[in-house]
Amino acid sequence: MHTTGQHAMRTIAFAALLLAGPSQAQEQMTWLMSDFPPVTIPVNGAPTTGIADQIVRYLAAHWGHDDHSYVYANSKRTWVMLEQGAKACFVAALRTPERERSAYFSNTSLVPPPVLVARADSLAGLPLNAAGEVELAQLLAMRKYRGAIVENRSYGKQVDAVLAQHASTANIERTSIGDYGRKVLMMVARNRADYTFDYDFALAYAQSVQAELAPLRTVAIARNTQAVVAGVACPRTPWGQAMIRKIDRILGTPQGAEILMRAQDTWLTEAGKQRYRSQMLEFQRQRSKPTADADYR
Known part of the structure; x- marks a missing residue:
C-alpha cells in the first residue's frame, strides 16, 4: 500500500514532468480529474460513470490515436499546474472570470448553482x-x-x-x-x-x-439563482489553445451536445432539472455547434 506522502510525491513528480521540455509524457493527452462524485467517480484511477467521466471518455474515444492518462489532483494542485502551463487539461472546471486569465475553456455543462x-x-x-x-x-x-x-x-x-x-x-x-x-x-x-x-x-x-x-x-442562497457553467480548462498557452480548439470540434456537434446533456441528466436532482430545464436545453442547442473563434482569445 502506498502512503499519502508517496502519492503526493508522485503527483508532484508528474507535474514537474508535464512542465518540462519535450518528453515521452507529452505524446500523451493528460486529463486532470477531480475526485468528486458524482461529477467524477474514479475506479482504479480511471473515469467511469460520473458527469465529467462520461465527457472525458467521449473525448478520448473521438480524439484519435493518442494515448490518454488521467491524473487525480485536488483543486489547489490542479490550478497551480494550469497556471504554470502544464500540458494537461482539467475536466469539469467551474468557469469564472478569474480562471479565464490562466486558462482557455470549452463549455460542457450548465448546472444548478451551489x-x-x-x-x-x-x-x-x-x-x-x-x-x-x-x-x-x-x-x-x-x-x-x-x-x-x-x-x-x-x-x-x-x-x-x-x-x-x-x-x-x-x-x-x-x-x-x-x-x-x-x-x-x-x-x-x-x-x-x-x-x-x-x-x-x-x-x-x-x-x-x-x-x-x-x-x-x-x-438555497439568496440571489444565487443563476446556473453555473463548467467546462474543460486547458492552460492559456499556444498548446492549451490548440487543445481547446480540438475539444470544441469534438463536442460542437449534435452528438456531442447529446452526450453532454445525458451526462448531467444522469445525476442532477429532479428539482434541479425541472427548475433549469429551459436553460439547459438552450445550452445544448448552442453546444451542438462549434464555439466562435473569438472565445479562444
Whole structure:
C-alpha cells in the first residue's frame, strides 16, 4: 500500500514532468480529474460513470490515436499546474472570470448553482429571508457559526464574491484536500463545522453512500439563482489553445451536445432539472455547434 506522502510525491513528480521540455509524457493527452462524485467517480484511477467521466471518455474515444492518462489532483494542485502551463487539461472546471486569465475553456455543462449545506438541527438559527433562503453576508458576519470550504475551489460567481468580501472576518476554515468536499460534508455532519457549500446533487450522492450524512440539509442562497457553467480548462498557452480548439470540434456537434446533456441528466436532482430545464436545453442547442473563434482569445 502506498502512503499519502508517496502519492503526493508522485503527483508532484508528474507535474514537474508535464512542465518540462519535450518528453515521452507529452505524446500523451493528460486529463486532470477531480475526485468528486458524482461529477467524477474514479475506479482504479480511471473515469467511469460520473458527469465529467462520461465527457472525458467521449473525448478520448473521438480524439484519435493518442494515448490518454488521467491524473487525480485536488483543486489547489490542479490550478497551480494550469497556471504554470502544464500540458494537461482539467475536466469539469467551474468557469469564472478569474480562471479565464490562466486558462482557455470549452463549455460542457450548465448546472444548478451551489447551495448551503447545514445540519437539520441548526437550520432554525440561520438568517433566512421570507422565501426561506439564507442571507449569506449575514451568516458570514455571525461569528458563532463555523464554515468550512475547500481551498481554491470555486462555488460560483455569487458565493465566491461574498466569501472574498468577508475573507478576513468570517469564521471559515479553508482546507486543501483531495476529494473536493466529501470530507467537508463529514465535518459538518460531525459538528466540526456548521455549514459548507455544495451542489444538491453532490450531497444527494454522498448521502446515498454515507449514512452519517443523513442529518444534512440544503438551503438555497439568496440571489444565487443563476446556473453555473463548467467546462474543460486547458492552460492559456499556444498548446492549451490548440487543445481547446480540438475539444470544441469534438463536442460542437449534435452528438456531442447529446452526450453532454445525458451526462448531467444522469445525476442532477429532479428539482434541479425541472427548475433549469429551459436553460439547459438552450445550452445544448448552442453546444451542438462549434464555439466562435473569438472565445479562444
